[in-house]
Amino acid sequence: MRRFSWFNATALTLGFAFLYVPMIILIVYSFNKSKLVTVWAGFSTKWYGELLSNQAMLDAAWVTLKVAVISSSIATILGTMAAYVMVRAGRFHGRTLFSGMIYAPLVMPEVITGLSLLLLFIGLNVDRGVGTIVLAHTTFAMCYVSVVVSSRLVSFDQSLEEAALDLGCSPFQAFRLVTLPIIAPAVISGWLLAFTLSLDDLVIASFTSGPAATTLPMKIWSSVRLGVSPEINALSTIMIALVTVGVITASLITKQQAVRQRREEQAADRVS
Amino acid sequence: MRRIALILVPYLWLLALFLVPFAIVLKISLSDLAMSIPPYTPQLDLAAGWEGIKAFFSQLDLENYIWLTQDELYWKAYLSSLKISLIATALTLLVGYPMAYGMARAPEEWRPMLLMLVILPFWTSFLIRVYAWMGILAKEGVLNQFLMWLGVVSEPLVILNTNIAVYIGIVYTYLPFMILPIYASLDRMDNSLLEAAEDLGCSRFSAFWLITAPLSKQGVIAGCFLVFIPVIGEFVIPSLLGGSKTLMIGKVLWDEFFSNRDWPVASAVAVVLLLILIIPIILFQRNEQKQREAEG
Incomplete structure (x- = not known):
């Protein structure tokens, strides 16, 4: 308490103002009557009405939601498996490559991930659309899930698993009955992270999508580029x-x- | 058996959708542009057997990489990306450190709330957060209206579509990545050290420099890398907030691919970008390792 000085209070006030004022302005101007975002012409909810009658926008939202739910669910399964392998499977051939492939997508610029996946899909002659975006999102999201889950796996008491095995559980039962309930919070936050990353992604979706599928960020992008x-x-x-x-x-x-x-x-x- | 299946499923997935695509990028970066679909040559012709493979490899060359060194645009874009990332990282640190410090010194019962306020923007769409600044920084935007109303400026400032707007956008969107590791390191710190220093006659200021700053060094380093590395390849911020003079390599790659449709050069740009990123990534990993060892 003693050290919470005026300096700290000012830093926090200014800092949080910087973080939140732009969003508040954004929200306020969504209720503006005028088409010009810069001139306040009175309160109106007409833009919400127009948004809800914009079929292309609603379609894009549906595609985005579909992609996010499917890809984050597959990514959670694969990422949890990968985390389990990293923490529990011991040594095996190619372990270094495996851990490298899990960490690399976290730091890989999106433009490179997108470009490389697009070139793969073209090389394989796959029709691009919802399916290819799901594959792309699953791949990078599973790495985030595996990092979140493995940090939880590292910290928990392995003797609980061993006890279950000693008492006659099969390894799969031990995982389902002991390990999974303990790591569940990490698995859920992994899923949420994967879901958000997928909802949010513009660059990778733009590369891996075809004319058949437009996600919401792609739709927003094409409209905000004009102003x-x-x-x-x-x-x-x-x-x-x-x-x-x-x-x-x-x-x-x-x-x-x-x-x-x-x-x-x-x-x-x-x-x- | 189960163990092998458990390893193989994620392993093969990553091989097929991470490593193989990257190998393809590498291969196309060594190919030539061609007027065909897909627009590059040579194509690997497995039907021709060994001869086909030999012919394929003999046609690969470093032409695109030589082109990258010759055309000013590319090396200028790499340099300018590095410069923008460096300055933006310093600015983010300047804004983020006092905030992390204030949070760590705030009353205990406020901290979870403050932490949530820092994390919340991270969950909202990146694109929307960048877009929010377009309306603020525009010539007739909120900021200019406010400044003119105050009478600080008589002419609207030109900020949108300049590098200044890009810096503001980067600091804004990457701030949580800087605050969180610094806050974590400050939160771990033993406050009795500061009391001891003050008892021994240190001023608050010198106690900060002699104790708090060195103890939060790891957090500062981690935060800086977490901002610096992704910003180098940033595409959305320079495209929306930057102007025609803002040169960043992520944008160059995008244009090369989508506008010029020059896949071989786009691939070469990607490979070089990755080579540049390897150094900070290794340094970052080492810093994390050191931190883990210090804790364990």
Whole structure:
């Protein structure tokens, strides 16, 4: 407390103002009557109405959601497997290459990932569309999932797994009954991260998509390149609102879980 | 058996969709531009057997890489990407450090809330966060209206479509990556060290430089790399906020591929970009390793 000085208070106030004022301005101007984003002409929700009747935009939103759900789910399975292999499988041939391939996509510029996947799809003569975007998103998202999950796997007590095996569980049962419930929070945050990355991605989707599929970021991109538009402000406001609600809910759930866990631990302590 | 299957599934997935595509980029970067579909030559003709493979390899050359060194555009774009990343990283540190410091010194019960406020923008769309600045920095934008209303400037400032807008965009979008590792290292710090220093007659300022700054060094280094590495290949920010004079290699690669349709040169640009990135990536890995060892 003693060290929370005026300097700290100013740094935090200015810093958070910098982070949030642009978003607030964005939201405010989504309710502007005028087509010109720069002139305030009174309150109106007409841009939301126009957004909801814009079929191309709704189609793009649907494609994006589909891609995000499918790719983040596959990425969560593959990423959890990869994390398990990295932490538990011991030594095997090509382990270095394997860990390299997991970490490289995290630092690879999106333009390179996108370009290389597009060249692969063209080389294989695959029709580009939702399927190819899903493959691309799954590949980079599984690496993020595996990093999140493996940090949890490293920190948990392996003797619990060994106990399950000693008591006659098959390795798969031990994983399902012991390991999975313990790493579940990490698996869920991995899925959420993969889902968000997929929703957000413009560059890789632009490279790997064909004329048949347009994602929401691609749609936003083609419209904002021409300048500011109130309809995009309205769309942004909806997206910011959804994310805010999602993040607050998630943090409340984790908080509740932490409280419950502490209570259970205390109860367990009393019993022993 | 199970173990092998467990290893093979993610392994083969990454081989097929990460390593093989990259090998293709490497191969096309050694090929020539051609008026065909796909627009490069030579094509690998496996039907011709060994002769076909030999002919294929004899046609690969470094022509595109020589071209990259000869045309000013490319090496200028690489240099300018490095310069922009470096300056932007320094600016992000300048904004991020005081915030991380303030968070670490804030009352304990505020901290989870403050942490969530830093992470929240990270979950919202990157594209939207960059777009938000277009309306603010434009000539008739919110910032200029505000400054003219205050009477600070009489003419609207030209910020959008300049490098200044690019710096603002980078600092804004990458700020959480800088704050979080610095906050983590400051949060771990033992505050009794500071009290001891002050008891021994250090001023607050020199206590900061002698104790807090060195102890948060690892976090600062990690934060700087987390900003510097991805910014080099950045595409969205220079395209939306930068102007015709803003040269960044991610944008050059995009244009080379989509506008000029020169796949071999685009591939060569990608390979060189990766070679440039390897150095900071290795340094970053080493820093992380050191930190883990220090903790363990």
